[in-house]
Amino acid sequence: MPTDRPTAAELVEAVREFLADDVAPNVEGQLAFHTRVAINALAIVERTMAQGGAMDAAELARLRELLGQDGDLAELNGALSRAIRAGEMDGKRGALLEHLRQTAQDKIALANPRYLTPRG
């Protein structure tokens, strides 16, 4: 990935600002609604570029600890899902729930951080 500026993150930010400042005030109805949705989607991309790497690393470390095996994020999430379905995690519910809650909280922090505050 080139490191020249504007970076990919800065380009996404520029597109989001263009939609918010130039497009949104000049459209109405369904188009206005979809413009707001698009702005939110780009904000998700920006948050993911900024925080996603650290979240992935932490999730991977938790999965390795919980499952006692190695692999990448997709492999270990697949293994954990199969283990839950097979009832193999029933004996470690506390640790499982702690991991799942942290993972869900991270997902929300990217997808819709306002959801974590009241009246969000």
Place this chain on the structure above:
Amino acid sequence: MEALQDPDKTASEQLAAVLRDRLAEEYGTGTEIVALVRLSGGASRETWSFDAVMPDGTRRPLILKRDPMDRQVDKQFEGVPGGRLAVDRWTEGRLLQLAGEAGAPVPTVPFFLAKDRRTTQGFFSHRMEGEALGRRILREDAYAVARPKLAFQVGHAAARFHGIARDLLPPMRGLPAAGELQHYRTIMDSFHQPHAGFEYGFRWLQERLELAGERYTLNHGDFRNGNILVNGDGLCGVLDWESAHLGNPNSDLGWMCVRSWRYGYHDKVVGGFGDVSELLDGYEAGGGGRIDPAEIYFWQVFGTLRWGILCMILGFTHIDGEQRSIEYAAIGRRAAETEYDLLQLLE
């Protein structure tokens, strides 16, 4: 700048011709169609508002709900014959009639629209005054008197339509609790995206299936704040019956308690406007019997998980290309909210 062609304008001119012909059969030749507008909301169906003006000048405010003209095929899933549990527009209209006869507040359905080369299948209803936007119902002063009554009233209404005798119902698909759980799990599996949080929800529910309850009746299928019509006095209509099916009636009550329709008013579990005890009091008063809150808790968990799977369905409707849509793509990410809610519920 040249004006953009408004696709709804062309569609509305074509629909106006269909409506003039159809309404002439009901109200007489010369009936005019005025103020025809497409209402927002619901990408999967078309809802139109208009007034029919009869030859003697009488005005009838009406709503037409029909299948979309541009997309006829609902999403299908590996291992799920028939796809989502849902009904066609004629069945939906018929269910509104039956619910009204059973004493639930619903719009009156006077007649139907047959599919032909100019239109998809639909049904008409008398247009009622009221607010359907959940956020406004919870926030605006105009509904301050209505809000404290709503939990009881939605419970009462549900008891009325859950009580409709099975032999009166049109043919519908349905599943008992264990089957419905499997239905949504199979849909999730069809996306080949492992989801540990939802797996834990399925596991939790499977271990507690005895809490589901035994009854098997008509389910509204999308009974929530957002699909109810409210005026200053309280509940005046139960809308949007397209997800109706046969199943455990507690599913409707638990769905009403899912956090996503509280619009931030989380201290009021039922739709953001009331408590479970009021909901169950209303249900009992409506003739539905006394329901154990533990059953509602089970179905609230089920509903939260089901909403997560429905978010995935919309996300993959975009990803798989059945309907490319920024709105569907964004809803796909709302699965994270339901996963969070689910894990909070399972303390």
